[in-house]
Amino acid sequence: MIRVLLADDQHLVRSAFAMLVKAAPDMEVVGQASTGREAVELARATPADLILMDIRMPDLDGIEATRLIAGDEELNGLRILVLTTYDTDENIVEALRAGASGFVVKDMLPVDLLAAMRTVAAGEALLSPGATGRLIAQVLNVQKPSPVPAELAQLSARERQILILVARGLNNQEIADHLELSPLTAKKHVSRIMGKLGARDRAQLVVTAYESGLVTPGTATDGTGIG
Structure with missing residues (x-):
């Protein structure tokens, strides 16, 4: 059972999400918050797997x-x-930099929202590589580009290649197929990259790859052969 916390300042929105989650056979609502501070306090006091955060x-x-x-x-x-x-x-x-595993828009279909929640609760990142890349590029156009993390230099050539594939939206199985590795080896590489870069999950790897210039939106100049 996926234990869900809901954080939104609009009572009607929280109620709608609560009804949706309660109707799912594999989920339950274990708490609701109307402010960010309440969300933090609730997270610390209530065992949960996922928080839906406005x-x-x-x-x-x-x-x-x-x-x-x-x-x-x-x-x-x-x-x-x-x-x-x-x-x-x-x-x-900023939310992805802060540690969010993905984002959804409030007007998405209920079935898609539940699928997104299951994906994130399972430990996967929920990002559309194309949309995320364009969004990051838009932010970088109005802000000073982030400095290339020093930790990036610690990555081997193979790890940099895998980081690019993660940013392109490939899962472990797809990475394994593309590089002719076993899925377990691909998973170990991704975990090692997260450790070296201090990333909480794959979502932060995607942000790092784009912000460092290792991957650029809409191009295939990374040597992976993937557009």
Whole structure:
């Protein structure tokens, strides 16, 4: 059973999400919060697997709440899926940097939202590589580009290649097929890359790959042969 926390400042929105989750046979709502600060306190007090976090909330916004939760070692198993009104919201990138595992828009179909929640609760990142790349590129156009992490230099050529494939949206099986590796070897490579870069999950690997310039939206100049 997937234990879900809901964080949104609008009561009607929370109620709608609660009804949706309660109707799913493999999920249950274990708590609700109306502010970011309440979300952090609830996460620390209530065992849960997933928190559905609105980006914009009073008292403490969803980005800072995500940062506090993701930075708490005792909450390492709690995954965060952020909610936004528009998929072009520049705050999404900050939420991913803070530790969110993905994002969804509030008007998506209920069946798709439940599928997204299951994906993130299972430990996977929920990102559309194309949309995420364009969004990050848009943010970088109005902000100073992030410096290339020094940890990136610690990656082997093979690890850099795999990081590019992760940013392109390939899962472990697809990476294994592309590089003629076993799925277990591909998984070990991804885990090692996350450790070297200090990434909480694959979502942060995607952000790092784009922000460092290792991958650029809409190009296949990375040597992977993938557009």
